Amino acid sequence: MPIVQFTPLSSLVQPDFWHALTSLKIDVLKLSDASVAIRAAYTAGRTIRDRETGQEVPLGCELVVSGEAFTEEFQPPANAVAASGVFKNYNTIEDFKAADKTVLFNQVADEIWTSVKTNHDPSALNRFLLIAYADLKKYKYYYWFAFPAFTAKPAWTIASEWKPAHEELSEDAMRALHDALVKAPRAYWLVRIRAGKTEVAGVEEYEKFFEGVDPASQYISFLDPSALPQNPGWPLRNLLAYLRCLHPSTTSSLRVLCWRDTDLPASGSTWKSRLGLIEQGISENREERPSAVGWEKNAQGRLGPRVADLAPMMDPTRLADQAVDLNLKLMRWRILPALDLDKIAATKCLLLGAGTLGCYVARTLMGWGVRKITFVDSARVSFSNPVRQPLFEFEDCLDGGKPKAQCAADRLKKIFPGVESKGFSLSIPMPGHPVPAASVEQTKKDVQMLETLVEQHDAVFLLMDSRESRWLPTVLGAAKGKIVMNAALGFDTFLVMRHGARGGGEGRLGCYYCNDIVAPADSLTDRTLDQMCTVTRPGLASIAASTAVELLAGLVQHPDGVRAPAPPPQTGNSNDLPDPSTSGSILGLVPHQLRGFLAQFRNMLITGAAYDRCTGCSETVLREYETKGWDMMIRAFNEPGYLEELTGLKELYGEGEAAMESVDWEEEEEE
Template sequence: MCGILRNTNTIDQFKELDKKQFINQLGHQDLKKYVYYYWCAFPCLCPAEEFTLNSPPVSLGNSWNSQQTKDFLTEYDRFQTSQGQYTGYFLVVLSAEGFKVDSLSSFSQVNVENSKVYFGFADPCTLDVHPGWPLRNYLMLIGYHCAHLQNIDVLCLRDRSKDGVRDVSHSLLMSVRMSNVRDLQECPKCVGWEKNEKGKLLPRVVDLSASMDPTRLAESAVDLNLKLMRWRLIPELNLEKISQTKCLLLGAGTLGCNVARCLLGWGIKNLTLVDNGKISYSNPVRQSLFVFEDCMKGGKPKAETAAEALKSIFPGVNARGVSLSIPMPGHAVPDSSVNLVKKDVEVLDELVNAHDAIFLLLDTRESRWLPTVMAAAKRKIVICSALGFDTFLVMRHGVKTKSSSQTPQKLSMDMVIPGDQLGCYFCNDVVAPGNSTKDRTLDQQCTVSRPGMSYMASAMAAELLVSVLQHDEGALAPADTSAKEENLTKDLPCALGLIPHQIRCFLSRFHQVLPACRAFDKCTACSDMVVNSFKKDGFEFLLKAFNNPSFLEDLTGLTQMHQETMDAEVWGFSDDEECSSIEMT
């Protein structure tokens, strides 16, 4: 056996060796991968002159009658019971008195003239007319110690069960012509290295990680609930599509932590969290991936800490945290910071491009603008969630196709809006997103919500994504609304139920509605004018949007629309809540 020899120069070093730490290190080195290489050898001696068969082997069932077989097994069992351990080589003597099974050492006492002697051995082979490899060494032993024997009878005993019943009928009987091995001057050549599964003389490999590695065991256990769901309730559930979806979570706070936990439960293993904040003392009670120790010494970065927490919950997750500030319209960029902001934009663009679904879970309205533009340009799935005090919004953005720019048909109350015509988070706004934290006190800048809101909104966001993934049309799934009573009973195209555009909950009345809206052709985030300008001018376009509050309104035609409607009526806009409302004045 291979091993490691650890040598110390002095007895003192030997005594001072931390033996517990040393053996733990070796154990981790040898076992952490749970993959083992092994190569078995079964040494077989090869005489210069091969043994030959006098006649082809015959089965025991065709040579002995049932009574003889029964008598032999009774005597064989007696012999094995009398031995201290199982004996694989033995003598079988058949005389007028019946069968006698004994050890090989009793051969000199056997009356071979009045008896039939079989040299028996436990045969591991399963081939019909070929004995197993132990017979080669057995014959060498017999030929060396019983050189006077020219021919012998061999019993290849195959004592196995068939259909739960003991059966030895497929054992073999054969007559062998012996060769001269007594005069050998040296040990004959040996063979016996086992070939691998490809028939080559190479070692075999066994991977026990599925049954020994805790991480693999956890993966199997995590998937069990989902597989039971598919097996018992939803046979058409496509778990592979869910698990392969790469999710980008922008915001690692209250919503981000809870959404990540929900996605983990659905078997999504590729998660990237983005945030530029640090964990404060008020966070752990509301943000489920943080603990008190994370707040110490100024607080750990939220994104990286959340990713590490996900790995501690389930080591099989591919979680990554990125500390990043997302540039926002209305937040002017000084000349000294242009290069830094440009780098942040490039990092965000790479992240959006590398993921399949983007969650907008940020604190302010304007922080959602840039990822909305990027996702619209790259036609990514976007799930947006926003909290008020006792209200929340969860919605999916429409994903436009080449035909989306065509003039859509007129809306009616009972019309279902196609997925490529659905609006984004900004489509209900008729002003450009601005700095919502300007001239606000610190307590006004924080989102103040009822504690249960984030859990409800996060669960809805995760479930909405999974439902979209399970729909035949994916992100292009049309929007169902609660306005249709037949939705409660009709057959739905998705295995998980209907696919809404928006979910708006009013917790003070424990009420929920599913509105839908068409994309606004003057939207400051997803309209063709904005998306095409971003594709064409890139960062130069973004810089104008960051520094000039009226740039997006002028570009999309909102400024002209305001001027045309100014004489007719005046609109007032409230930014007090994430789920804002438009009031007539």
């Protein structure tokens, strides 16, 4: 007959256990290497269903050690049973290696056997040993578990194949056992069935409980941490040694119930517990302690200690690096398994403007896991900024104010050291703002710096407070094929849009200037105080900024990226709104423009086609920039009408005026 093969226990150490050990070592043990009590728990073996094959895959046969292992108030989780053990911590790695492990192991095995022989106490059968060395400077923990189990001589053999328990026990019997064990979880117990009634008792009541009961109605049962169909778990070994030691005449043949049903079967499922008949021949000596085995193997499958390296988690910077993305990982785990977090995190973002929009955009980008954020701004932090711009504080306003771009970048690093943030104090030249002769060289350097920054980033956010300041980065972004995100504020309205990609054919989406028939001009001169500041409702900037970042996230997840098509236009009928699931991005719609109306709490999706005479993204402008570079730019800054003439808008004006003059206007006579 085949020999019974047992599934060994393995340890599952939860991270908070190492924190508890650190506190125990520092506050209690100090330099003492005395043994202390430790507690753990295990539950019934579990399986998971393979989605591809439909097969049940068994999970590990595990003893779980948590942060409460050293507390006397330790309580095992629901449907689990406790196991007590001996813990011994060494002061040096040399002491740990040199420890006489055979002596330590045999001491625990002797304690188990003495408890069986003297006290008939089955609670000691799950006793275990843990030795460790805690390197608190490097946050490394060396440890080795042992689960002493007595060997059987001769070995137990299988007289009847392991089979599902419900094939022999009735449904009522299975439910009665489940109900009894939910009320009072046990590691080991006895089961008898008399007159159709299922009864349970502790193994210490073996003789009295089974007196007069048909052997075919007697069952030895235990909470089985194994999920393998033909292999009971490790705890059964010591239970069998206990029974053969105390009741040798009636235990040579045993009906064993491996209980694995801590939960009632789900609809359409069956009971998981297993049942088998095992036998053992006559043992030579039942007074002496049998030999024992049970040292845990390491990750390489060899007898040896394991190492837990907590250094990456104990370093606050590394710990933050893991923790900041927790929400994103849970999002992917529970809701969007196809979400490509690495693609978002790798998107390098250039923020032109470190004001209200820039601050909120940066915070939301960090929330999405973006690791590289660069600011460009020429202003300094003023006293009106901190309440509206969350990256600045009152101290940043003193002594004339810190440069906004660098201050914002430094604050991001304080919030999360893992972000790569930089700030550049840079003035962006604008059409309609002639460059003085003395400033030409500096302006040229600023343009070159801006070109370099656009080259180095994947997405450019236009977050400035004037219309004409967006022209140069619009041209650069289109020419270099970058994602360009635009956000602009009114008093209670906002515009968020993505610029269309170059070479998109007839369906190409427009840029910020495609709806204009005039070139951007000076809008900053002779402004009143209310015109100098962006006067908006306080909540508008955060809404617009978050919308811009969410639009970027959706665009990055779209398979077409920067060339993602816009959804169909809205009809005004809510039943005709585009279906987010058909947008191509797992995050939903990727619109071209969103116009928000805070007074109505309404957003409108708009699609605008590219204009072939656009002063910002037309092929005429882009080719002129690519061929003439700085010479083209300085003309755009200095010469009124240059962009209109270049793109053909001037010709369009002439055609319009000629058409107006050709109309025969009739004048009505006065009455």
